Amino acid sequence: MTAGLVVETREIDLGDDLLAYADPAGPLAWLRRGDGIVAVGPETARVVRVAAGAEMRAAALGRAWDAIRSSAVVDDPVRHPGTGLVAFAALVFDEGSSADSVLVVPRTVIGRHNGRTWITRIHDEGAAPAEDPAPTAFGPHWAGTLGPGAQTAQGYQSSVRAALAGIAEGRYGKVVLARDLVGTVPAGSDLRRLVRALSTEYPDTWAFAVDGLIGASPETLVTVQDGVVTARVLAGTTARGADAVTDARAAAGLADSPKDNDEHAFAVRSVVAALAPHTRALEADGGPFILELPNLFHLATDVRAELSDGASALDLAAALHPTAAVAGTPTDVAIAAIRELEPFDRGRYAGPVGWIDAHGNGEWAIALRCAQFGIGEGGSADPIRLTAYAGAGIVAGSDPEAELLETRVKFRPIVDALA
Numbered sequence: 001m002t003a004g005l006v007v008e009t010r011e012i013d014l015g016d017d018l019l020a021y022a023d024p025a026g027p028l029a030w031l032r033r034g035d036g037i038v039a040v041g042p043e044t045a046r047v048v049r050v051a052a053g054a055e056m057r058a059a060a061l062g063r064a065w066d067a068i069r070s071s072a073v074v075d076d077p078v079r080h081p082g083t084g085l086v087a088f089a090a091l092v093f094d095e096g097s098s099a100d101s102v103l104v105v106p107r108t109v110i111g112r113h114n115g116r117t118w119i120t121r122i123h124d125e126g127a128a129p130a131e132d133p134a135p136t137a138f139g140p141h142w143a144g145t146l147g148p149g150a151q152t153a154q155g156y157q158s159s160v161r162a163a164l165a166g167i168a169e170g171r172y173g174k175v176v177l178a179r180d181l182v183g184t185v186p187a188g189s190d191l192r193r194l195v196r197a198l199s200t201e202y203p204d205t206w207a208f209a210v211d212g213l214i215g216a217s218p219e220t221l222v223t224v225q226d227g228v229v230t231a232r233v234l235a236g237t238t239a240r241g242a243d244a245v246t247d248a249r250a251a252a253g254l255a256d257s258p259k260d261n262d263e264h265a266f267a268v269r270s271v272v273a274a275l276a277p278h279t280r281a282l283e284a285d286g287g288p289f290i291l292e293l294p295n296l297f298h299l300a301t302d303v304r305a306e307l308s309d310g311a312s313a314l315d316l317a318a319a320l321h322p323t324a325a326v327a328g329t330p331t332d333v334a335i336a337a338i339r340e341l342e343p344f345d346r347g348r349y350a351g352p353v354g355w356i357d358a359h360g361n362g363e364w365a366i367a368l369r370c371a372q373f374g375i376g377e378g379g380s381a382d383p384i385r386l387t388a389y390a391g392a393g394i395v396a397g398s399d400p401e402a403e404l405l406e407t408r409v410k411f412r413p414i415v416d417a418l419a
């Protein structure tokens with residue numbers, strides 16, 4: 001193990017756009033309505049990758065993070081969640097995935113919260129701290145291509161029918177099935193443009209970019225801020241209407257749908273059960289409310305609690321994952337059904353993505369409405385490959401065609417941003 005890290009946070013004035021400081025080829029960012037944290041440039045202080053193995057990957061990352069933070073010397077007069085030593089991370093959905101779970105400590109981080117902006121410099125003991133950061137102009141606009149992946153539209157509907165048979169046989173109550181789209185973006189594309197487009201178009205989501213996983217998730221897996229824990233459960237979805245009348249009808253239909261309310265109740269129960277051992281004064285909103293996104297409506301429930309055992313945001317993300325919103329119920333049977341019915345590896349899609357600081361604060365979303373870019377995979381002249389994913393919860397009464405259409409609407413943020 002190398003020497004510890006030296007960390008220094010200071011308040012500074014920054015322009016409006018934190019993304020302008022990020023690495024165009026591999027942005028590292030977590031943003032919502034302009035607030036959040038962004039790594040300056042490509043340089044990192046530590047990168048931990050965990051491949052499939054005997055140990056749960058979140059536990060391995062947690063241990064690595066404990067070692068990094070316990071040997072760090074931190075000077076942080078700002079003392080705000082996300083200041084001081086901080087890491088971005090993205091974890092795989094399925095422990096058996098051939099993708100890595102990853103934790104990245106950048107060399108320089110800038111952040112903004114409620115009008116305060118700061119910079120954190122992180123370097124090895126004895127090394128020089130990073131220079132003052134400078135924004136770089138965005139590269140030219142680019143467009144990507146996207147087409148069918150391993151799971152075609154036909155294949156998806158067959159998998160939904162197979163899941164309905166599994167539900168009818170009583171093997172599981174709910175399973176979330178996804179499909180994939182694959183494509184490319186031109187070599188040298190400024191990927192910050194995608195992050196910016198997603199965060200502008202979908203302001204009520206977490207826009208994230210971690211190790212090539214880029215998306216805009218409406219679903220908060222968990223946040224921890226000075227001992228307060230929150231989560232936002234989404235399950236139950238319908239596309240927005242084309243005009244005011246059909247839009248209102250769609251929202252009312254969702255609110256009244258027994259199928260969607262059942263599906264939602266499954267998901268809320270799984271979150272409450274996972275948080276209960278680590279919290280007290282756990283409150284889930286009375287009934288679900290309708291969350292309005294530009295492309296669809298979701299049934300949503302906000303959960304809030306006080307941390308009772310000192311668990312970190314990463315610990316809680318690991319305890320919560322996979323929720324019924326992205327796996328199904330019972331969890332282990334649903335995971336087995338996903339392995340059988342999805343002809344691709346989810347990688348980090350539907351896994352936890354977020355950040356953690358040295359005090360255990362953090363914000364984590366479920367990696368939805370996203371694509372994994374193969375940054376650094378080919379030569380610098382090769383197009384960058386990407387895989388996008390979207391899924392839908394299958395319960396008794398689900399219609400294969402309606403579920404296919406739901407995935408199409410969920411792809412829209414990424415598809416539009418690549419057009």
Ligand SMILES: C=C(O[C@@H]1C=C(C(=O)O)C=C[C@H]1O)C(=O)O
Pocket residue numbers: 176178219234235236237298325326368369389390391392393394410
């Ligand atoms: C699986 C996805 O979304 C999840 C499934 C939902 C549903 O089935 O209604 C709603 C929100 C998410 O929890 C996805 O976006 O890919």
